[in-house]
Amino acid sequence: MSSQPGRRLLGRRRGRGRCARPTVLTLVAPSGEPVTLAAQLCYLAADPYAVHLDCEAAPGAAVVRWTFARELLVTGLRERAGIGDVRIFPPGVGDPEHLVMVLCGVESSALLLAPVADVEDFLAAAERLVPTGSEHRHLGVDRLPSDLRRPPGARP
Template sequence: MNSSDTTASAELGLRLVVPDRTAVPLVAQVDYTADDPYAIKVAFHTGEDEPVEWIFARELLTVGIVRPVGEGDVRVWPSTDDEERTINIALSSPFGQAQFDAPVSPLAEFLHRTYEIVPAGQEADYVDLDSEIQQHLHT
């Protein structure tokens, strides 16, 4: 895992869950920055030239480690697979659906580092609302 005072990143091993088939191993790059304290960017490396990127609420992944959470496009829930705690992530978009599972431990370690960078409940202290408003007004 790479990290600094304001960013954290890691590679996570995931499995693409394919009904009635063997799960397909994948690697995902997870990134966090204090500049966007509520979000975690996940880049799924699917073998294509460009990874498929999704942005998740940090809290969604955190809560999903202990109980089912989310609705609509993103759902996250815990499970135990062969004595190993895993987290399941189901994604849905107009382009299709996918379900992944991953060991909890590396994700929990990454999330812990994000909370060291920006503690829970202090996210708003890291957001420059004036700058955000100006950016959206000029795009």
């Protein structure tokens, strides 16, 4: 898991080696008042085991990026997943249309509700891009020896 501030959200995108799905998350505040957040799920074939969740608290605000395992999100659709900074709970009986995500950072934690349909749509696009089990083919390890011999700062 990692969290990085400073990015801007993009619209729905699919391109060579990338897919993204905009969504709206609900932040459950400590007071119990729900707060809506613009967000985007992003998958990059060059980083095949990870998914990225970009959240924007307010229009024009800095975007916070959370990075965690794609498998964590897949598993979280059907059963509890995660034991660290990112925990995901499947849609419940009380709310079958939302997945629960608990994100724990250094300074704070957040409980988010994500629309199941958006998550499933995103994961289906990621699966089309890099089928589960074929991630190792997208790591670029075959380029590693030549990359290591290249002088620092030289472009491939």
